[in-house]
Amino acid sequence: MSDFEAFPELDRLVHEPGRLAIAAVLNAVDQADFLFLLKQTGLTRGNLSSHTAKLEAAGYIDIEKTFVEKVPRTVYRLTPAGQKALNRYRRHMRKVLEALED
Amino acid sequence: MSDFEAFPELDRLVHEPGRLAIAAVLNAVDQADFLFLLKQTGLTRGNLSSHTAKLEAAGYIDIEKTFVEKVPRTVYRLTPAGQKALNRYRRHMRKVLEALED
DNA sequence: CAAACCGGTTTGTATTACAAACTCAGTGTA
């Protein structure tokens, strides 16, 4: 039998569906601004804001605020630590799914 | 690009790692008692109790309390609804992982 | 100049996951 004990060790920061979506988008496009993330993830602005704040606090993404033609523009990017975390999560979740196949 | 919007639609009842472990064990062995689940999932007794209660409330498992030689024995089993939910979750999560591969 | 809009952030609330404390029956054991 598989080691089901490992299930609860999933990185909950990444595991949360909203944040997983954010991470997945950033992983795919390398860099994105607020509106793009909003559209892609389907989150509300409030949730997007707080989730990105949490990911930043964990060092998984970094947030760069600039102005383009006097309009604020925030760009989000996965950090190396974030990529690692995402890869770990992916491996971990793949095992979980395998355990579910049997 | 994948439909990251679908990420947040993951069934959170199943998504929670502790409950996912419970469901996975029950899926594998078809039936288990409290102590067995406890060992396999690595959860504490309190958490195991409340997670199973939640799964039961959702109709995903059923809980049968019996006495064996005057000693209480509780047996947990995945219901058809629970199996369906688990399968849905599996498919959903597989897509999520695929979206992460690209 | 006021109203709407954009790009977010803060706040309030309801849910939750967790562990510690509790319950209650049966089992030594003196």
Place this chain on the structure above:
DNA sequence: TACACTGAGTTTGTAATACAAACCGGTTTG
């Protein structure tokens, strides 16, 4: 008979979330 002790769960208290609604500072539009 009394008295810990264990085994099998459940209840309770608390801290952490996730969520949406309200807010806010600038900017464009009417």
